[in-house]
Amino acid sequence: MKTTQVVMPHAGGPEVLEFQQRDLPEPGPGQVRLKVEATGVAFAEVQMLRGRYYAQPKFPFVPGYDLVGEVEAAGPGVAVGGRVAAMTRTGAWAERLVVPAAHLVPVPDDLDAGEVVALITNGVTAYQMIHRVAKVAAGQTVLVHGAAGGVGTLLVRLALRAGARVIGTASPGKHDQVRELGAIPLDYRDPLLVERVRQHAPGGVAAVFDHAGGPGLKRSWAMLGRGGILIVYGSAATVDDKGWRLAPYASALGRLLWWSLLPNGRRGRLYGISHRGHFDEDLATVIDLLRKGEIQPRVAARLPLAKAPEALRMLDDRAVVGKIVLEP
């Protein structure tokens, strides 16, 4: 069985991406072969192309963090079939691929593959941070940085669904969309950002969701009220830094630990999605919320696999609100 796949051959701009045809092996024990319906484009791939992702794979590799696809063939002893969602971290920008059968979650036939893809990594990330880490409650005010992004739009929707009031930071050109989502938009580049947050939440906010990291962490901490939590889940602001790629994460972790020790009633956490723990359950939950119409992911663009370089450029240029999806 042949497949076409996108390859990141080395660091560079989106123009370095290559397309490759190859023969797929038959699925072995514990594996399935999937025919991809839709696969997501994420900021992680922007970082990977620069060689700056925290869990950077070795070049060359096939990117693609998540997908919705059909099980075409199963290896010996595997009972999984039908339409499934998977978080692969790499490899999904392809027509077909062979993956482990573990952690595949069923997808009802009547759901749009692109909308489900927008909920795999991004939806579980947002759901776990809102409900398992911050435990956002009705009546609280929370702040979501990058509120127009793939994860950010879902954080806003889930926090509102939990009954919270949401302040969302974004570039000014995206404020109308942030307002439409139901959040109060602010510009994260505004030097008076902390003061503006305090105008909306004089006692400080209950939670800050920070995907940018870097020097801005200090501001995020300053926005918290007593009992508040700062959750750091990315380092977008350091994507063009040089040097050891884990340095921003080590520095963020060190600061969060130190700040949390101070007797100020605030805490900090680093969040990283993983197949461990509640992944399968939480993915099934967000897919069910979509089925019930209780959460609406925003698919910003649907492009064929051949347009992967364009998709990556759009994301890197911050030209989208929501999630870009490739449909092979």
Ligand SMILES: NC(=O)c1ccc[n+]([C@@H]2O[C@H](COP(=O)([O-])OP(=O)(O)OC[C@H]3O[C@@H](n4cnc5c(N)ncnc54)[C@H](OP(=O)(O)O)[C@@H]3O)[C@@H](O)[C@H]2O)c1
């Ligand atoms: N920890 C985890 O498990 C996990 C899981 C998924 C994603 N993530 C992280 O979550 C973040 C968002 O991912 P995504 O796929 O949703 O990305 P996305 O759709 O590109 O959204 C990111 C948003 O961040 C803003 N942004 C871009 N570059 C920035 C920079 N240099 N400094 C500050 N803001 C910047 C952009 O907003 P404006 O256009 O408004 O500037 C953009 O809307 C990334 O940092 C990613 O690594 C982490």
